[in-house]
Structure formats: C-alpha cells, structure tokens
Amino acid sequence: MNVTERLPFDLSVTKEQRCKVFHLHGRLMDQQQADRLMTTLEDELADGTSTIVLDMGDLQYMNSTGLNILINVLTRTRNAGGDTLLAAVSHSVRQLFIVTKLDTVFIITPTVAEAVAKVGA
Numbered sequence: 001m002n003v004t005e006r007l008p009f010d011l012s013v014t015k016e017q018r019c020k021v022f023h024l025h026g027r028l029m030d031q032q033q034a035d036r037l038m039t040t041l042e043d044e045l046a047d048g049t050s051t052i053v054l055d056m057g058d059l060q061y062m063n064s065t066g067l068n069i070l071i072n073v074l075t076r077t078r079n080a081g082g083d084t085l086l087a088a089v090s091h092s093v094r095q096l097f098i099v100t101k102l103d104t105v106f107i108i109t110p111t112v113a114e115a116v117a118k119v120g121a
Helices: 031-046 064-079 091-099 112-120
Strands: 010-016 019-028 052-062 084-087 107-109
Touching (some): 010 031, 019 064, 031 064, 052 091, 052 112, 064 084, 064 091, 084 112
Parallel strands (some): 019 052, 052 084
Antiparallel strands (some): 010 019
C-alpha cells in the first residue's frame, strides 16, 4: 500500500438493537480526526445513547493519539452509565491494545454481532 492508497479517517453510525455502532474507517492518528468522532459521540450521548460499539474492521491504522482518543470515548460512555465495546479489531491494532494492557480495560469482541449481543445481554 502506498501513500495515495491510505484512506483518511471516516466515520458512520448505525443503530443495532439497543446500541449505536460507530464504524471507523481509515487511519485514526490526530486530534482533528478525533474531533468528528467526539462530536458524534457527544450527540449520541445527548440523545440518550450511553453504550456504543466501535466497529474497527475497516480501521487500517491507529497510533498512540488514536488510542488516547478511544480511552476518552470509553471514559465518556462510562461516565454516562454505559460502556464502549470494540469489535473486529485488526491484528496490528490489537497489538497496540495488548502492549499497553488496554485489552484488559476494553471489552473486545471478534465481530460486531458479538459486541451487539453482549450489549443486549
């Protein structure tokens, strides 16, 4: 993959049963990219959604800034009485969670369907 094939960060949201799924695409690497994620999260929290699933299946890359952003998302949802679940995390991104031991803090599931099922349980 060369530089021109690297997708910028993008985000879409769908409703699945009793939670919202944030579909992350591209590369999560800086605060400007995070602003859109955090604004969307704040809108969902204001509408009463407190538990979200982050679908990371199309997230190509995340650095330590991206990791910090996800910690912020987790903190906001837990402060609202909910939680943040991660789904379909790629091997390379999952390694970042393992090295930082954050795999013990986040609920990580192999698929979005499994994450949604955990929310509904």
